[in-house]
Amino acid sequence: MPTVETVSLDGSRLRVDWADGHRSTFHAVWLRDNCPCPECRHPSGQRLLDTRDIPDDVGVASARAENGAVETVFADGHAARWDADWLRDHCYCGGEAPAAATRRLWGAEIQAELPVGRYEDVAAGGPALRAWLATVDELGFAILEAGPTEPGTVTRVAELFGFVRETNYGRLFDVRSVVNPSNLAYTGLGLGAHTDNPYREPTPTLQLLHCLSSSAGGGENTLVDAFKVAVDLRAADTDAFELLAGQPLRFRYRDDETELEAETPVLSLDARGELQAVHFNTRSAAPFRLPEELVEPYYAAYRRFGRLLESPEYRIRFKLDPGDLFIVDNLRVLHGRTAYSKAGERHLQGCYADRDGLRSRLAVLSR
């Protein structure tokens, strides 16, 4: 880390000139808000000082560099000592969105190097679990091979890193053909690429599917990185991208005991205008309610995006053997399946979980 060359005051700002030529500016109110002294910051790392209580006329009266630190005295006499590395780390110049920093977009080329962990290694925790979770964070999916075929395995895998999100489908749900299905997932029909539960608020951010048996013909799993597709669409057809980001859709699910409805656009953008989430599910989308003049352009954009999601350029395919499992980031990577026959069996178990648990476990394992 570069060292502090000089510090100076410019009105209500502290200027720090670094030995490598970089210059940082920190405002008095920002410094007061982040004062690291034990009166202002609890040992837990939480801020004791309430930002609302900082006087409006806060100023820095003096500042000096000393022994790899910067010492400041505020206008009201409160003093603070700043670690130089901390100041450099918090220079205003940084700041890519944390999720975007580790993300790697992919298309069909990744078929040649599918990210696969071995159940036995990953379930043991430690570096193999860390590597598997890092893959999910980076690619939005990963496969786990050669696990047990015991029912309930899927929630035990979720508990390796986080917490199961229980829903009206239970802590886990069985995916196989049934008579009178309440959901097309419980038929032998092929399913186009989709995200799960867009009608739920908040939508589960992770989904796991574990294979108990798969002797039926067909039933291959398909995955597509919808962020990659959306980024390419934005470059090729900005208007289509903006229609998909600007018009909310409603999604619905209803059975005897449940009635869910949520509103979200297909592409959600964050406050930076960057892609934050994709929700795409033609089964549960309610009839679109759009301004009349947008109906045709919107359908054109929606169908263009939807067809790209099924295109061989972007899509990967694999078949789970009994004991195998995959996990997807349900706001980024869409999953689908090819139809499967009634001869033989296909039985999967699924559950939902959330990204916060996964990222936390990954961060702790990386310490």
Place this chain on the structure above:
Amino acid sequence: MPTVETVSLDGSRLRVDWADGHRSTFHAVWLRDNCPCPECRHPSGQRLLDTRDIPDDVGVASARAENGAVETVFADGHAARWDADWLRDHCYCGGEAPAAATRRLWGAEIQAELPVGRYEDVAAGGPALRAWLATVDELGFAILEAGPTEPGTVTRVAELFGFVRETNYGRLFDVRSVVNPSNLAYTGLGLGAHTDNPYREPTPTLQLLHCLSSSAGGGENTLVDAFKVAVDLRAADTDAFELLAGQPLRFRYRDDETELEAETPVLSLDARGELQAVHFNTRSAAPFRLPEELVEPYYAAYRRFGRLLESPEYRIRFKLDPGDLFIVDNLRVLHGRTAYSKAGERHLQGCYADRDGLRSRLAVLSR
């Protein structure tokens, strides 16, 4: 419901003139996408037809009104019969956001009519539970009085309508003073109005707090409708509102086993530009990383909003007796507490849950 007067075709659009003078337009692609026939729509209500598969040149070849229905034949020969009431319901002219439709904003005037249910009635289910859940949907909070003081009651109340969101704090967590707290909630300190867990993705959308004992002096609960405050701020100072909506902050939590970080603006807007969520927590906000020229205006906006959240004009106060509980919509209603003394006891249990379960149960009870 008004009846159909005439139907006509205008290129690729169906026009419906209604007996009350209203006119609806439906595009061929929209009609094909929403075809209600058993080939296109599963008995579960899910769409069997994949929107991606509709031919680009879809058109309506003929249409006629008959016996309270409209019959159309598409250019490719596919025929559909539309219930007139359904068509009127889905006229493009409708469409307020579903959550906004039932929301009622409030300030301190609501102190005179706090929404309180009796535990015994609400726990019995039926109309009392329905009314209590409708209040949460409308006001973003409700109180439940005179329940048991048994540990674990809080999760049983959540299970009356939905599912507990388990986190690193457990299925439930104890809120009381402890030695070496990992979180300021576990001290006797007063806490300014805040939302919980902004460092979690997704942030839990509901929080419940249940009182087991409260003999300590102080420790009153405070609540504020941050949507009301934000709407007033938008009217009074649009620039401040837009800074709070446009600049993402990071929030962090860290202990020996957990490391959480998420990025979100204080005010999240939906695709319509309407307020969707508030995240405000001065304890867990990481040092702001803003463009240099925005630091002072941002702090001014943030502190103005934060101080309004503590203003007597907006804030309500109440003290939970043992057995009482409150629930808040954690993306809308902020909660806080006054400091409490070390003499006597104050012991609360809390848990998180999500809005989808609450709205589902409310919808089913309202059938």
